[in-house]
Amino acid sequence: MKGTLTWMYRKLGPRYPAAFVTLELQSAFLIAIGAVALIGFYYDADSSDVLEVMAIAVLLTAVAIGIVLVRMFRRIRPLARWIAGERGPAETQQAWRVAVGLPLELIRRDLGFPVFGVAAPVSVAAVLLYDLSWLAFVPLVIGGLIALGYSAILHYLALELALRPVLFDINESLASPVRIERRSIPLRTKLLGSLPLINVITGVTVAALTAEGGGIQVLSLNVLIALTVAFAVSFELTVLLGRSILRPIEDLEAATERIRQGRFDEHVPVTTADEFGELSSAFNQMVDGLAERERLREAFGAYMDEEVASHIISEDYDPAGHEVEVSLVFCDIKGFTEQSAGASAGEIVSRLNELFECVVPIITRHRGHVDKFIGDGLLAVWGAPERQEDHADRAVQCAVEIARTVNSRRPGGFEIGVGVNTGTVVAGSIGGAGRLSFSVIGDAVNLCSRVEATTRETGDDVLITEATRSQLSETLEVEPRGEIEIRGYERRIPLYAPVIPEVVTPGELGHDVADPLGIPTVGGIGKPAGAGDGLGQRPADGLGRPSSGYPGRSTLPGG
Numbered sequence: 272m273k274g275t276l277t278w279m280y281r282k283l284g285p286r287y288p289a290a291f292v293t294l295e296l297q298s299a300f301l302i303a304i305g306a307v308a309l310i311g312f313y314y315d316a317d318s319s320d321v322l323e324v325m326a327i328a329v330l331l332t333a334v335a336i337g338i339v340l341v342r343m344f345r346r347i348r349p350l351a352r353w354i355a356g357e358r359g360p361a362e363t364q365q366a367w368r369v370a371v372g373l374p375l376e377l378i379r380r381d382l383g384f385p386v387f388g389v390a391a392p393v394s395v396a397a398v399l400l401y402d403l404s405w406l407a408f409v410p411l412v413i414g415g416l417i418a419l420g421y422s423a424i425l426h427y428l429a430l431e432l433a434l435r436p437v438l439f440d441i442n443e444s445l446a447s448p449v450r451i452e453r454r455s456i457p458l459r460t461k462l463l464g465s466l467p468l469i470n471v472i473t474g475v476t477v478a479a480l481t482a483e484g485g486g487i488q489v490l491s492l493n494v495l496i497a498l499t500v501a502f503a504v505s506f507e508l509t510v511l512l513g514r515s516i517l518r519p520i521e522d523l524e525a526a527t528e529r530i531r532q533g534r535f536d537e538h539v540p541v542t543t544a545d546e547f548g549e550l551s552s553a554f555n556q557m558v559d560g561l562a563e564r565e566r567l568r569e570a571f572g573a574y575m576d577e578e579v580a581s582h583i584i585s586e587d588y589d590p591a592g593h594e595v596e597v598s599l600v601f602c603d604i605k606g607f608t609e610q611s612a613g614a615s616a617g618e619i620v621s622r623l624n625e626l627f628e629c630v631v632p633i634i635t636r637h638r639g640h641v642d643k644f645i646g647d648g649l650l651a652v653w654g655a656p657e658r659q660e661d662h663a664d665r666a667v668q669c670a671v672e673i674a675r676t677v678n679s680r681r682p683g684g685f686e687i688g689v690g691v692n693t694g695t696v697v698a699g700s701i702g703g704a705g706r707l708s709f710s711v712i713g714d715a716v717n718l719c720s721r722v723e724a725t726t727r728e729t730g731d732d733v734l735i736t737e738a739t740r741s742q743l744s745e746t747l748e749v750e751p752r753g754e755i756e757i758r759g760y761e762r763r764i765p766l767y768a769p770v771i772p773e774v775v776t777p778g779e780l781g782h783d784v785a786d787p788l789g790i791p792t793v794g795g796i797g798k799p800a801g802a803g804d805g806l807g808q809r810p811a812d813g814l815g816r817p818s819s820g821y822p823g824r825s826t827l828p829g830g
Contacts, residue, residue, distance in 0.1 A: 592699020690723030
């Protein structure tokens with residue numbers, strides 16, 4: 272059946288929904304004829320009268336089908352247009368809603384036509400043509416409603432099945448997984464409604480075929496007995512069957528919601544050995560796999576910057592690598608060899624971790640990422656993998672805050688020097704034999720580390736290159752250190768030392784530091800900066816002097 276419907280869908284294309292609805296509704300003629308024939312058995316009616324009632328039923332059914340089809344064709348137009356090729360995000364969402372809701376729309380909005388346009392008039396015709404008492408109208412209408420109930424269930428289930436190939440196609444085009452905002456007919460209602468109705472139809476049909484007339488009394492009695500048996504005896508079995516089916520589904524649904532919330536320690540109890548038991552067992556195996564992946568992700572995050580990890584798994588990531596302009600910050604401990612002499616390995620690692628636990632959050636706060644730890648040093652990058660127009664501003668602000676914070680608090684008992692450089696690097700996944708690391712390489716990286724080493728010669732905590740200073744969007748107060756000879760470079764490199772303000776505790780400032788560039792800060796810890804210095808003016812206590820121009824703007828000595 273599945274293969275046949277898929278073939279029809281591929282063959283008919285946008286005509287498939289309308290064609291299937293038209294074809295499936297023809298079953299209403301067979302149901303109407305069958306219902307009239309069964310009722311005729313109860314009244315021992317003349318065959319000519321039965322045929323007349325059948326003709327009336329067929330005619331009224333044709334009218335009802337025509338009205339329903341006109342309404343249904345209007346509803347399926349968005350679906351047909353989507354199949355024809357209009358597959359934008361909005362059109363896809365609308366097509367999904369139409370396809371999912373179409374079976375219920377058929378039952379909910381169009382059931383009135385068969386009830387008042389077919390069942391009631393045909394019952395009146397049967398009373399008149401069979402020359403019955405008007406008391407027979409009630410059981411005749413009830414019999415007609417039973418037939419309509421069967422027809423409605425048949426139409427619903429058939430249309431739901433027929434739209435599966437279309438929905439499979441739509442789901443492949445959805446930009447994101449759909450969220451069920453409103454359910455159609457719940458499975459519990461389908462079971463509790465359809466199974467007893469099957470028993471009623473079976474009972475009335477068997478009684479009609481085995482009874483020899485009997486008229487209104489026998490028909491009424493048989494309908495009453497069938498309803499009683501269906502809702503007193505088989506209903507309990509239906510409820511138990513429903514629970515047997517629905518309980519595992521409810522367990523899976525609840526567990527799925529908990530998994531969606533990130534609770535990967537959840538498992539579904541396997542309470543049966545049937546298909547639902549197999550499904551629950553497979554679900555638990557899937558959860559175990561997700562939990563393992565989550566543990567790997569957490570470990571992955573501990574060894575790789577979260578922003579880099581997110582970029583690597585995104586669709587924009589190009590493993591081949593690319594050239595990009597970045598700003599780099601290199602930090603290194605001053606006198607590490609002397610300070611670590613005689614210390615145990617555990618003590619050295621503990622002190623280094625204490626230092627980096629202070630430094631890394633500052634880098635993250637300034638929207639940079641740690642590229643690598645190099646012994647007692649650290650390289651941080653702005654501008655890769657995510658592009659940043661203000662990478663130089665962020666790097667210098669971060670460097671100032673790191674030097675200021677570390678050299679005042681001395682985490683691990685260390686002091687550091689910081690070098691900042693801006694230049695073009697190659698960014699990408701570097702490695703081999705299945706071991707890769709996202710990193711940046713190039714002369715700009717080498718120069719950055721050499722600039723940091725030069726802080727030992729100049730006595731500064733932070734040094735920046737001319738390439739970085741020239742890209743600062745706001746004037747920072749820096750002091751030129753002249754053109755300095757750097758090992759490995761033939762030309763002399765102009766260097767500058769940003770002026771580092773005095774340490775001010777966050778409690779004295781009272782500003783949010785969540786976004787260091789959202790509100791310019793002194794050293795990145797919260798004091799509002801001036802109109803354009805990016806670090807704020809220095810206090811007028813001999814460490815600095817505000818310019819006389821704009822409030823808070825610092826001068827750039829030496830031009």
